[in-house]
Amino acid sequence: MTDLFATTTDAQPAREQLGEGAVLLRGCVGDDEQALLVDLRTIIKAAPFRHLVTPGGHTMSVAMTNCGRVGWVSDARGYRYDPVDPDSGRNWPEMPPSLRSVAARAAAEGGYENFAPDACLINRYKPGAKMSLHQDKDELDLGAPIVSVSLGLPATFLFGGFTRHAPQKRYRLTHGDVVVWGGASRLAYHGVAPLPEGEHPVMGAQRINLTFRKTR
Template sequence: MTSLDLFSNLDSEPLSSDISQHATLFHQFLAEDDDALLSDIRGVLRHSPLRHIQTPAGHKMSVKSSNCGEYGWLSDSQGYRYQKTDPMTEAPWPEMPSLVRNKAIEAAVLAGFDDFRPDSCLINVYLPGAKMGLHQDKDETDFTKPIVSFSFGLSVNFLWGGFKRSQKYQKFQLQHADALVWGGNDRLRYHGVQQLKDDVHPITGRCRINLTIRQAG
């Protein structure tokens, strides 16, 4: 993660666009705070390092992952789940940085979700070639709470599908400092990320960093 040593700020104002009924993309929402947010995440990763996790079927995910907050999302032979301790360190996950939490709540409120109390932040780092297949986020206890996704670094094509994996999906680009929020009737839509193309971003280098902030408990 040495690529996180370089930072800069962007000056453009955030713009929003509706992806579907209860999904909103806020362009450049994090631009003024990207330096501080990435510094906070770098601190988290010093305590709970990135690792490749495996699906219950034994396949290694192409992204590297870690967590912060009260709960961390995990996958292994025991299945998909949240738990309060990092199996690598056998310690509680690092505390979610206050700036991450506050920006997630702010984005959720702007998207129309007032009662969001995030307690879990999944950190995924994509190197060129990494991707995330179409999936639902359904390991949480309360589906009335939204999902907030922050993007940093290289741009990637995001897949926004229906309520079955076989349904057609639309595709749009997530760029550095974008925030995407979805919930309500869209909460259980299938979504994913196309393979990351090789390039260099002036802030993160050859990678994309994604934070997925949820209310898990």
């Protein structure tokens, strides 16, 4: 099988510091790849992608689903974590060991031992989709980091300061890269620029992002 995660070039360091407590780990998914992709397909079959509507009535360009104890949802009532998938009325699929393993290992490499996420937000970007600058602040446990796994097409990740208008740096994320941020950078604004056209040899014309969080 082709090594799907051998995407780091000689010009890119395997580890890059984004800020205090924030690091980009290129190619970090590594040997967990095959199990992760198999389990991801099972999750998406049980809880298909959907385009959420923000409280302000805007339909997000990024499609989303979840796994874990709770999932992140948005509607006219606001943003929140909920144990029930509003589309099916059932609990979200359980977070499989393959996903937990990637998240815990990457967090430890980023300096955060014993990370035990209870939610994984799964975002699907098609070409043109983007994620506006935002903070991850709906979690009760802000002492735990955010772990963000990239699969599929390359994307430009924006990582800034503590206001929406603070300067941002741009980082190219490729298949298998993981970004971990917490501590002093836990509430940094971040986002994803519009995804360019392309075709990934395994994932097709899309980018999948797994965002692991500890909500309580």
